[in-house]
Amino acid sequence: MTDVSPLGEQETIPCPLCNGSDADQLFVAQDRLVGKPGTFPVVRCKGCGLVYLNPRPTRRALKEYYPADYYPVPGGRETPEALSVARGLLKRVEAIAPGAKLSILDAGCGTGLFLKLARDRGHDVRGIEPGDAAVNYGRRVYGLPIDHGTLESVDLPENGFDVVTMWHVLEHMPDPVSALRIVCRALKPGGMLLFGVPNFGSMEASLFGRRWFSLDAPRHLVHFDPETARQAVQAAGFESERIVHSPGTAGMVYTLMGDLTGVSLKLRGSAIPDRAYHRIAGVLGWLVWPVCSLTARYGRGGAIEVYARKPAD
Numbered sequence: 001m002t003d004v005s006p007l008g009e010q011e012t013i014p015c016p017l018c019n020g021s022d023a024d025q026l027f028v029a030q031d032r033l034v035g036k037p038g039t040f041p042v043v044r045c046k047g048c049g050l051v052y053l054n055p056r057p058t059r060r061a062l063k064e065y066y067p068a069d070y071y072p073v074p075g076g077r078e079t080p081e082a083l084s085v086a087r088g089l090l091k092r093v094e095a096i097a098p099g100a101k102l103s104i105l106d107a108g109c110g111t112g113l114f115l116k117l118a119r120d121r122g123h124d125v126r127g128i129e130p131g132d133a134a135v136n137y138g139r140r141v142y143g144l145p146i147d148h149g150t151l152e153s154v155d156l157p158e159n160g161f162d163v164v165t166m167w168h169v170l171e172h173m174p175d176p177v178s179a180l181r182i183v184c185r186a187l188k189p190g191g192m193l194l195f196g197v198p199n200f201g202s203m204e205a206s207l208f209g210r211r212w213f214s215l216d217a218p219r220h221l222v223h224f225d226p227e228t229a230r231q232a233v234q235a236a237g238f239e240s241e242r243i244v245h246s247p248g249t250a251g252m253v254y255t256l257m258g259d260l261t262g263v264s265l266k267l268r269g270s271a272i273p274d275r276a277y278h279r280i281a282g283v284l285g286w287l288v289w290p291v292c293s294l295t296a297r298y299g300r301g302g303a304i305e306v307y308a309r310k311p312a313d
């Protein structure tokens with residue numbers, strides 16, 4: 001992996017949501033996860049309120065900022081955390097149409113653990129994933145139909161799916177509204193999109209600012225809050241249904257761990273041995289859970305889940 005010059009391969013863009021060019025700079029972020037060089041101004045659009053990186057690395061330069069284990073591929077069994085996330089997502093999807101056998105597309109599916117669980121329950125599944133290792137794992141170990149690519153590069157049927165899920169994916173996309181339009185076209189009339197994203201309107205984001213773990217510059221290109229998420233789905237042709245706040249406990253723990261140790265939980269080879277690191281993270285998780293739950297209850301949760309429906313006719 002070659003280093004990218006902090007000054008090379010950047011682009012200045014209009015607002016990815018409303019196309020406006022008037023924005024206020026909030027702060028300048030750095031790559032706290034991998035520690036690659038570069039500074040990334042985080043701005044808020046004066047027109048629609050979307051928060052995004054500008055200027056930002058070009059699509060080609062961005063690839064250099066993704067470490068090989070950004071989406072970790074299990075050596076043996078899946079971790080309890082990954083299983084818990086996948087089970088939680090399946091529960092949410094099945095609650096959309098209880099008892100129904102659904103055709104499900106998961107865009108940015110990683111290794112496809114969620115799709116595997118959904119298939120085991122009798123649903124018809126398909127995945128899209130840009131990460132080579134994750135695609136190989138999902139195909140080889142789970143035998144899943146995963147397309148290697150992105151929403152823009154893969155051929156999808158029109159009106160083909162009951163449900164599309166995008167779990168912490170949209171914030172990585174250079175053009176989220178056009179990705180959502182592709183999803184809208186691929187859904188059946190009345191079909192449901194469910195996506196999760198970090199919440200820039202959260203207590204965590206306000207408290208930690210440029211040190212917020214979920215900022216993840218420069219991999220997270222856009223930062224939604226409930227209002228801009230609603231605008232984005234409407235711009236793509238959806239009827240916004242509801243937005244649910246989640247506690248985002250993991251994001252809070254990673255932020256605190258990053259501050260305590262100067263490295264992220266995702267990075268290996270830190271000064272603290274892995275086992276001790278995970279143990280401290282586990283204890284912190286219990287400690288911050290009540291606070292994170294309260295922030296979610298009062299509409300300032302660390303992440304939001306957005307339910308949006310394609311119009312029925």
Ligand SMILES: [Zn+2]
Pocket residue numbers: 015016017018019020045046047048049050
């Ligand atoms: Zn805008």
